Amino acid sequence: MDFDDTREEAAFRAEARQWLGANAEIKGGAFETWQSRYSGRDGFDGLERAKAFQHKKAEAGFAALHWPVESGGRALPPVYQVIYSQEESRYLVPRGYFEIGLGMCMPTLFTYGTDAQKRRYAPAALFGDEVWCQLFSEPGAGSDLAGLRTRAQREGDEWVINGQKIWTSGGHWADWAILVARSDPKAAKHKGLTFFFLSMKSPGIETRRIKQISGASHFNEVYLTDVRIPDSQRLGAVGAGWGVAITTLMNERLASGDLRGPDFEEIFGLARSVSLEDGPAIANAAVRERLADFYVKTQGVRLTRFRTMTALSRGETPGPENSIGKLVNAPKAQEIASFAMDLLDMGGVIMDKDTAPLRAAFQESLLNSPGGRIAAGTDEILRNIIAERVLGLPQDMRVDRDLPFDQLPTGPR
Amino acid sequence: MNFDFSSDQRSLREQARKFLAEHASSTRVRRILEGAAPYDAELWRGMAEMGWMGTAIPETHGGAGFGYLELCVIAEELGRSLAPTPFSSTIYLASEALLLVGSPAQKKRWLPRVAQGEAIGCFALAEGPQVATPGNITTRADDGRVSGTKIPVMDGDVADFAIVVAGEADGRRAGLFLVDLTGAGITRTSVTTVDPTRSHARLVFDGAAAEPLGAPFAGWPLVERLLDRAAVLVAFEQVGGAQAALDMARDYALGRFAFGRQIASFQAIKHKLADIYVAVELARSNAYYGAWALSKDAPELPVAAATARVAATEAYYQAAKENIQVHGGMGFTWEFDCHLHYRRAKLTGLMLGSARRWKDLLVTRLQAGAA
Numbered sequence: 001m002d003f004d005d006t007r008e009e010a011a012f013r014a015e016a017r018q019w020l021g022a023n024a025e026i027k028g029g030a031f032e033t034w035q036s037r038y039s040g041r042d043g044f045d046g047l048e049r050a051k052a053f054q055h056k057k058a059e060a061g062f063a064a065l066h067w068p069v070e071s072g073g074r075a076l077p078p079v080y081q082v083i084y085s086q087e088e089s090r091y092l093v094p095r096g097y098f099e100i101g102l103g104m105c106m107p108t109l110f111t112y113g114t115d116a117q118k119r120r121y122a123p124a125a126l127f128g129d130e131v132w133c134q135l136f137s138e139p140g141a142g143s144d145l146a147g148l149r150t151r152a153q154r155e156g157d158e159w160v161i162n163g164q165k166i167w168t169s170g171g172h173w174a175d176w177a178i179l180v181a182r183s184d185p186k187a188a189k190h191k192g193l194t195f196f197f198l199s200m201k202s203p204g205i206e207t208r209r210i211k212q213i214s215g216a217s218h219f220n221e222v223y224l225t226d227v228r229i230p231d232s233q234r235l236g237a238v239g240a241g242w243g244v245a246i247t248t249l250m251n252e253r254l255a256s257g258d259l260r261g262p263d264f265e266e267i268f269g270l271a272r273s274v275s276l277e278d279g280p281a282i283a284n285a286a287v288r289e290r291l292a293d294f295y296v297k298t299q300g301v302r303l304t305r306f307r308t309m310t311a312l313s314r315g316e317t318p319g320p321e322n323s324i325g326k327l328v329n330a331p332k333a334q335e336i337a338s339f340a341m342d343l344l345d346m347g348g349v350i351m352d353k354d355t356a357p358l359r360a361a362f363q364e365s366l367l368n369s370p371g372g373r374i375a376a377g378t379d380e381i382l383r384n385i386i387a388e389r390v391l392g393l394p395q396d397m398r399v400d401r402d403l404p405f406d407q408l409p410t411g412p413r
Numbered sequence: 414m415n416f417d418f419s420s421d422q423r424s425l426r427e428q429a430r431k432f433l434a435e436h437a438s439s440t441r442v443r444r445i446l447e448g449a450a451p452y453d454a455e456l457w458r459g460m461a462e463m464g465w466m467g468t469a470i471p472e473t474h475g476g477a478g479f480g481y482l483e484l485c486v487i488a489e490e491l492g493r494s495l496a497p498t499p500f501s502s503t504i505y506l507a508s509e510a511l512l513l514v515g516s517p518a519q520k521k522r523w524l525p526r527v528a529q530g531e532a533i534g535c536f537a538l539a540e541g542p543q544v545a546t547p548g549n550i551t552t553r554a555d556d557g558r559v560s561g562t563k564i565p566v567m568d569g570d571v572a573d574f575a576i577v578v579a580g581e582a583d584g585r586r587a588g589l590f591l592v593d594l595t596g597a598g599i600t601r602t603s604v605t606t607v608d609p610t611r612s613h614a615r616l617v618f619d620g621a622a623a624e625p626l627g628a629p630f631a632g633w634p635l636v637e638r639l640l641d642r643a644a645v646l647v648a649f650e651q652v653g654g655a656q657a658a659l660d661m662a663r664d665y666a667l668g669r670f671a672f673g674r675q676i677a678s679f680q681a682i683k684h685k686l687a688d689i690y691v692a693v694e695l696a697r698s699n700a701y702y703g704a705w706a707l708s709k710d711a712p713e714l715p716v717a718a719a720t721a722r723v724a725a726t727e728a729y730y731q732a733a734k735e736n737i738q739v740h741g742g743m744g745f746t747w748e749f750d751c752h753l754h755y756r757r758a759k760l761t762g763l764m765l766g767s768a769r770r771w772k773d774l775l776v777t778r779l780q781a782g783a784a
Contacts, residue, residue, distance in 0.1 A: 001422075001482055002415045003705045009414060079414050268779065282780065285773070292772030295779065296724045300695030303702050306416040324691050380680075386690055387683035391663055394678035 003306075005083070012080055016087045019060050024053070024091035032359075034094045047131075047173055050094030054128025063126050064102060071110065071122045077313040082306060096218070100169060101125040101132030105178050107251045109197070112235035112244055121176070133174035133200065135165040135222055136245065140410075142167070142374075143381045145180075146189045146242055147400075147408075150224060152181035152196070159183075159196065159234070161204075161227040167375070171207045171220035174200045178248065179229075180241045185406040192405050193241035198229045214367035250317075252376050261333045261365030261372075262358065264298040267291065267340050270357055274343050281343050290339055294332065301328050320389040323382040330372035331379065337365035416701060418486060426486045432463060433494035439750050442610055445497035446753070451571050451603070451612035457498045461530025466504060470512070475525030481708040485649045485700070492650030492761075493657045495753050497610040499533045499568035501650065501764075505643040507534025510576045510589055513639065514627025519591060523574060535572035537563035537616055538636070544770060545578075547587050547633040552618065554579035554590050558598075559623035562615065567764060569614030570603050576626060577618070578636055588631050589639075590623040597621065608756035640765050641718035645703035648718075651725035651761050652700050655693045658732035658754040662686060662739040669741075682739060689732045696721075696728035716782065719775035726762040726771070733758035 005013055028037075038046035057063045058072065065080045067073020074080075106125055109118060124130040141148040150163025161181055171177070177200050184192035200207070204227040209217040236244040271281040271291055281287045304324055340362035341348030353359040373379050387393045400408050418426070436459050445453055460466065468484045470476025484504070491500055508527045511520055526532035538545050540552065541564055552561025559579050569575065577590045592599070598621035604613045627635060663686060666677035676682050703721035706714040733754040737744035744751040762768060 001418055001701060001705050001708070003702065004709075005414060082414070268783070272780070272783075282776070288776040289769065289772050291779075292723060292775045295775065296699065296720050296727075297695065299702070299720050300699050300724055303416065303698035304694055306414065307698055307701065310414075310416040321694070324694055327691060328695065380684070383684040383687035384680070386687040391683075391686055391690060393663070393666070393683050393686065394675055396680060396683075397678070 009079070009083055012076075013083050013087060016062065016084050019062065020087055020091050023056055023060070024088070024093060027090060027092050032092060034092055037092060046094060047097060050097045051128040051131075053094055054098055058127045063098075067106075067122075067126075068110075071106075071118060072126045078309045079306075079313050082309050097131055097170065097173075098125070098128060100134055101130070101176075104134060104248050104251050105132040105176070105197070108178060108195075108235060108244060108248045111247055112195070130175040131170065131173055132176045132178070133168050133171045134248070135168060135171075135177045135179040135224075136248075137167040138164060139166050143378055145245070146193065148180065148182060148193070150179075150181040151185075152183045152194055152229075154183070154231075154238075157231050159194075159229045159231060161196075161198075161224045161229060163224050165222040165224070166210070166219070168207070168220045168222050169218055171200070171222050172209060176200060177222075178235070180245050182405065183238055183241070186404050187239065188402050189400055189405045189408065190242045191239055193245070194238050195235045195241035195244035196229050197233050197235060198227065202227050202229070204228075212368075212371065214364060216368070249377075261369055262336060262340065262361045263333070264291075264294045264336075266358060266361065267294060267336045270340050270343060270362070273357070276343070287343070294336060297328055297332055301325050320385050323377065323385050326372075326376060327379060327382040327386070330369065333365055333372055334369035337362045337369055341366060416698075418482065422482055422486050425483060426490060429463075429465075429487050429490040430493070432459070433490055433496060437494040437496040439495070439753065442495045442497050442753060445610050448609065452499055452568070453497045456496060457530060460496075460498065460500065465500070466508075466530050467528030469504075470508065470524055470528045474520055475528040477528075481645075482704055484646060485704040485707075488646045488649035489653035492653030492757075495610060495654070495657075495757055499535070499571060499612075501643070501647060502536060502568040502572065503527060503532075503534040505646040506536035506639065507572070507574065507576050509642055510536070510626060510639055511591075513642075514589065514631070514635065515591070519624065519626065523591075526573075532573045533568060533571055535566050535568045535575050536639075537566045537569065537575050537577045539563065539565060544766070547580075550578060550580050550587050552577065552579040553582055554588070554623055554625075555582050557622060557624070558620040559590050559592060559618045560620055562617050564615040565604050565606060565613040566616050567611055567613055569616045570601050570612050575616065577623065579623070586632050587636065588629055589626040589635060591626045592618070592621055592623045606760065608760040610753065610757065611760060637715075641715055642707055644718040644722040644765055644771070645700065645707045645714075647761055647765060648696070648700040648703055648721040648725035651729040651758070652693065652697050654754055654757055654761070655689075655696065655725070655729040655732040658729070658736040658751075658758075659686065659689050659693055661750065661754075662689070662732075662736040665740050665743075676739075685735055685739065689728075689735055692724075692728040692731050696724040699724040716775065716778045719771050719778060722765065722771045723768050723775060726768040729754075729758040730762055 034046055038049055054063065061074055062084055064073040065076045065084060066078050069075050102125060106122055109121060125132060136145060138148045138150060150161065150165065152159045152161050177198055179196045179198055180193055182192050183194040204225045206223040208221045210219045210221060211217050268291060271287055274281045276284055308322060350356045351360045351363045356363055384396060388395050436456050441453055464477045465487050467476030468479050468487060469481050472478040508524060511523055523532060527534065540550065540562060552559065552563060559577055561579065572594055575592045575594055577592050578587055579590050580587045598619045600617040602615045604615050606613045666682050667675055669676050699721045703717045706717040737751045737755060740749060740751050743749050
């Protein structure tokens with residue numbers, strides 16, 4: 001066990017630090033993000049700048065450290081990603097634009113795509129020239145994703161898609177998408193799905209922004225009307241789309257789990273700067289106890305991730321254990337936001353950026369954090385995954401498992 | 414970077430687990446629980462033959478000279494098996510104090526015997542039901558003699574020597590003192606605790622001969638340094654115990670049927686077990702970091718130890734209490750082993766000070782680091 005860098009790791013860290021120092025902007029102030037510096041309220045104007053930064057990052061070889069060399073990576077063990085992230089965390093870097101493409105879509109393409117497809121799409125995604133999104137969830141199929149109803153009907157060498165997707169992050173700026181759709185409604189629900197990728201510029205795609213409780217719009221509804229996809233853009237066999245989707249979701253659990261809102265450092269800073277009725281908040285026993293709880297969880301998730309990286313470096317595949325990070329971090333973000341506002345007492349409600357501490361980051365997190373407990377698997381689904389796939393407990397009763405999809409009972413629609 | 418034990422260390426774990434499954438079965442633990450003896454002497458001798466007492470004691474003092482990572486591995490397995498021995502008092506505290514600040518003569522006298530399993534040590538800090546602080550220690554050391562009452566002292570009834578925390582005559586500074594418990598001026602009485610598988614005593618010192626350990630009255634920082642090191646090792650015992658309680662709950666839930674189904678198929682049970690799993694894994698990760706800091710004596714140790722202590726204490730208590738709940742009425746009986754972990758969880762959670770106290774200490778240390 002060694003938490004220190006090896007000689008090679010130290011050299012890589014120095015290289016990353018030097019490159020970031022010369023090419024990235026150091027975070028200004030207590031809590032600043034790419035969005036808060038470059039974007040308007042809805043957070044999308046930073047895309048062009050983000051693409052330019054991603055291009056530089058890819059050129060310098062930091063964009064996909066563990067990818068194979070022929071796809072533009074460096075084939076480094078996963079622990080190098082931890083080192084790079086540690087260094088990058090002090091800088092203002094674009095987040096949320098490329099993660100779905102690089103973290104989920106490309107790994108799926110690497111597994112199921114042709115060599116020609118990998119050569120065509122991977123570099124463009126890596127250099128930030130093309131942005132990807134994922135067309136998975138539907139209004140009636142979130143946690144029960146395999147209940148999706150978007151239809152894919154074959155017509156010669158093409159497939160015709162009709163249906164509606166929802167919660168599509170970045171769908172309005174994406175160039176390409178991965179899609180899972182129902183190709184056989186007569187088959188049982190997991191058996192009748194097929195997986196594709198398609199251009200978001202295809203005729204028949206309409207993207208509508210969804211306004212969230214925070215007022216921001218990170219997600220979209222996507223309507224697909226007679227959208228045509230060549231069969232060459234199918235990933236995996238006809239009817240085998242569920243297995244492909246699982247590949248994507250396993251990578252999602254590895255990629256997600258990072259906290260976007262204020263974390264321990266921010267609540268610790270706040271407790272040291274505000275006063276309660278009998279002195280500084282940091283001197284209050286109840287406050288100290290909460291702070292310690294937040295720290296122990298934050299550190300525990302961070303170190304658990306390091307253990308995962310070590311396991312991956314030994315050649316093990318990312319397993320369901322990775323659900324821990326998101327299951328702990330998402331509710332913690334909500335608790336930290338609420339506790340921070342409690343420390344500010346009546347003034348905690350203020351969302352005016354010039355008045356609220358950290359430019360109202362805690363207040364924004366209060367409104368954003370409920371989403372973290374739902375996106376990429378709800379807390380409840382993640383507990384089921386741990387119970388079933390890690391602890392080996394029985395699966396929940398599924399009355400729909402073997403029924404043909406078109407005979408499944410549905411609620412009022 | 415490498416955040417796991419080496420393959421050698423993992424095979425040591427397997428070896429320890431196998432040995433303890435055979436020699437520290439629940440039947441054996443229950444003999445101690447029901448008062449047959451203060452500790453399992455046969456198991457203690459077996460552990461000595463395996464060389465466990467000398468794991469982190471250098472070869473020059475008769476030990477095996479492995480290191481603290483290996484000791485952490487053994488601690489986890491001891492916690493898992495509930496082994497009723499004076500290992501933690503002797504190894505994590507008493508012999509550790511000698512290794513840290515003992516004089517060459519003190520080390521030479523005690524460490525080889527500890528390594529052989531021939532001497533049992535204890536650490537006498539608490540003075541009754543209250544937080545031990547530098548200000549409220551009333552035991553006094555003066556001119557090579559120590560006087561005062563220590564309670565509870567884990568394994569104080571069976572120990573050969575004690576590391577006693579005592580203050581100067583004017584009570585301003587505290588320090589560590591080494592006391593040979595076979596000497597005069599010492600009265601020992603057994604004390605009943607929530608966990609009879611670890612025996613405890615009241616030690617009354619009435620002018621007992623005492624040697625200063627380290628610089629006289631080196632003060633509270635030395636006590637804290639010792640507690641930090643023990644906290645990492647006890648955290649591994651707690652993680653081992655928590656994992657065992659989780660395994661018990663899982664196995665029972667899989668085998669027990671209600672309403673025509675395994676109770677493990679009910680989401681209420683599945684989610685409860687998933688939450689325990691998450692708590693245990695976070696505690697394990699924090700313990701690993703503590704192990705690394707301990708093995709390197711890294712500057713991160715005080716924060717890492719407090720973090721490991723808090724996470725492990727809470728995970729073990731959660732696992733132990735919910736294990737009883739999953740077992741339902743059976744879990745509340747003497748017959749089932751659930752209460753053995755429930756007792757041990759609370760005992761290990763208090764033996765170096767409560768989680769409440771360690772949380773306060775953690776924030777103090779984070780403040781110092783951030784200042």
